[in-house]
Amino acid sequence: MSGLKLPARLRTDGARAAWVQMSPALRAEAAQVLAAAGREVRLSAAELKDFDSSALSLLLSAARQCSEQGATLKLDGAPEKLRELARVYGVAELLWPPSHAAQA
Template sequence: MPAQLGFAEAASAWAQLEPALRAEALQVRSGAGRELRLSAAQLKSFDSATLSVLLGCARLATEHGLRLVVSNAPEQLRALAGVYGLTDLIWPSETTPA
């Protein structure tokens, strides 16, 4: 993910992420993988539009029978997801009891 991903950047970020994630999903599935990984380590500036992009990523992973794993997300992004009730959709493995 880019360093800045807000409302102004969301459409162009998704236009870049979607084909890359689709290609990655095909590679993961062909290798019998189960997780589509996305790093948010570079993400420094974001807003609620970032959550929309992440939901699109999660939906894409599900379409391919995979689970999205978002790593290194800023705590503020996780808190924002919690405010909107989206934590379970973006980080399901961390909220589902084993």
Template sequence: MLKLPARLRMDNVPEVWGQLEGALRAEMAQVGNAAGRSVTLDASGLIDFDSAALSLLLSALRLCGQDGWQLDLLQAPSPLRELARVYGLEHLFWADAAVPTAAVAPAAKLTAEA
């Protein structure tokens, strides 16, 4: 299991991503060899963050998803989950989150008109 640092802000996310990307790749190789397709990221220590944290998490999600891996984000602080909800991204990280209707409605409308 990989752990997020206590601080994820715009000024340190590029450096953290450089470290996390390598760690994710190594974890996928190690876990993949053990017949698993899920990587766990522990966010329990995250206490100081801004929206750049979501950018880092989206990058991690994209990296994992490229080869069909699942990223499990555990013990995220409630303000992070709220920030993800405000941006309409909560459903990408937590299975119990509702898919925002605004994200679904335009596609349905375009299909109906086409």
């Protein structure tokens, strides 16, 4: 259902602009998912190649926004480097809850 995806580059210098663009789309997607009796808002990270820790901040904000609306963020196609960065920062379980970790 979702066409939401992260850009190929997500670094500190562009993270704020990316969030300003993504936040309304994410909110609308969550409303659509919930209206269709769904629970997961899917966000593709498959194109993400060049990123830093600001990508984690954006993803945590996205997860929080979904949660506030009663939905769950499901991150698809995350690069292993992003998963490792999340582990280093201690936020991996917030982005990939244990129930989803085996599926992601």
